[in-house]
Amino acid sequence: MDSRNDIIVYAEYNEKKEIDRLTLECLGAGRRLADDWGCGLGAVIIGENMSGPVNELINYSVDHVYVADSPGLKEFHPELYCGVMARLCRKIEPRAVLFGNTLPGLDLAPRVSFSLDTGLVTDCVAMWIEEGRVVLSKPVYSGNVIAEYNIESKPAVITVRAKTQEKAQRCDAYNGKIIPIAEMIDEKDVTVRVMERVLELEEGPQLDDADIIVAGGRGIGSKEGFGLLAELAKTLGAALGASRPPCDLGWINAKAQVGQTGEIVGPSVYIAVGISGSTQHIVGMYTSRTIIAINKDAQAPIFDIADYGIVGNYEEIIPSFSNALVAECV
Numbered sequence: 001m002d003s004r005n006d007i008i009v010y011a012e013y014n015e016k017k018e019i020d021r022l023t024l025e026c027l028g029a030g031r032r033l034a035d036d037w038g039c040g041l042g043a044v045i046i047g048e049n050m051s052g053p054v055n056e057l058i059n060y061s062v063d064h065v066y067v068a069d070s071p072g073l074k075e076f077h078p079e080l081y082c083g084v085m086a087r088l089c090r091k092i093e094p095r096a097v098l099f100g101n102t103l104p105g106l107d108l109a110p111r112v113s114f115s116l117d118t119g120l121v122t123d124c125v126a127m128w129i130e131e132g133r134v135v136l137s138k139p140v141y142s143g144n145v146i147a148e149y150n151i152e153s154k155p156a157v158i159t160v161r162a163k164t165q166e167k168a169q170r171c172d173a174y175n176g177k178i179i180p181i182a183e184m185i186d187e188k189d190v191t192v193r194v195m196e197r198v199l200e201l202e203e204g205p206q207l208d209d210a211d212i213i214v215a216g217g218r219g220i221g222s223k224e225g226f227g228l229l230a231e232l233a234k235t236l237g238a239a240l241g242a243s244r245p246p247c248d249l250g251w252i253n254a255k256a257q258v259g260q261t262g263e264i265v266g267p268s269v270y271i272a273v274g275i276s277g278s279t280q281h282i283v284g285m286y287t288s289r290t291i292i293a294i295n296k297d298a299q300a301p302i303f304d305i306a307d308y309g310i311v312g313n314y315e316e317i318i319p320s321f322s323n324a325l326v327a328e329c330v
């Protein structure tokens with residue numbers, strides 16, 4: 001393999017075996033770093049029947065696609081997958097390994113970094129090369145400070161926050177190489193067996209991928225109030241989010257929580273309704289392109305970061321907002 005010093009990206013895909021949007025963003029970031037560093041870009045994909053996603057990956061200016069394809073890899077298994085990643089890294093000695101800041105990414109990246117005895121920075125929002133080394137930045141202290149990191153050891157293991165990087169460009173003419181790496185699978189890595197896997201059906205746009213999010217806070221006051229927000233979300237084709245109190249109070253599923261201990265989102269439009277704007281909430285949504293706040297308290301801190309603000313009772317504002325939207329669309 002002539003790929004020593006590549007940057008490699010761990011590729012994720014969905015149930016339909018479509019490449020994950022965040023993987024394309026990692027490939028975009030990887031390509032920019034690789035061009036600055038003057039090295040190649042690789043992608044690693046692990047699973048069963050991978051020909052579809054492999055042929056898709058190769059179209060994103062990837063020099064090497066490493067494929068571990070085996071029936072034993074059908075379901076994500078952190079120990080098996082980590083074994084494959086770590087063996088590959090020992091063999092090809094990449095400069096950096098990029099993972100999405102997703103549940104599987106956050107499961108694998110620390111294991112890989114520990115196996116290789118190398119440095120890890122999670123949740124990076126920017127990365128660039130300075131004096132031949134990669135510099136990584138991420139928000140810390142609830143987003144009040146942006147910290148910068150260097151990783152001295154090799155490879156630098158990095159997880160990348162969604163929607164912070166330009167996606168890789170499709171380029172059908174690119175001449176990348178597909179490299180099978182089934183020999184890197186070792187059943188002896190497995191100490192924990194998965195007995196059952198339950199897939200929760202998800203309807204409508206999801207927080208991590210939505211272009212528009214309608215989020216409610218304690219000011220919504222009840223489960224029924226969230227029904228009103230759900231109608232607006234449906235009209236807009238948006239995902240429904242929340243601050244922490246409505247999740248704790250059972251007005252909405254805990255998966256809807258946005259913030260420090262919930263999802264980190266960055267949609268084109270974030271509509272915050274009855275949310276005061278605590279730092280723990282803002283850290284999860286401040287990268288949204290346009291923020292619209294609806295709050296009855298004109299002094300609420302959310303207005304400090306909002307692009308548009310409406311002061312008033314959401315129960316009066318949301319129906320007229322929805323009606324205006326419907327009128328606009330018919």
Ligand code: FAD
Nearest residue numbers: 217218219243244259260261262274275276281296297314
């Ligand atoms: P409040 O601060 O109570 O604000 C409610 C707002 O609704 C007020 O501004 C009020 O004016 C407005 N309002 C009331 N009625 C109406 C109405 N009828 N119409 C319009 N506006 C109205 N929080 C998160 O969100 N996400 C996290 O991930 C998170 N993680 C945390 C982690 C830690 C370690 C800790 C300590 C806290 C965390 N929190 C998190 C909680 C956070 O500190 C705040 O308590 C929370 O974000 C406040 O939620 P809120 O804005 O909905 O409620």
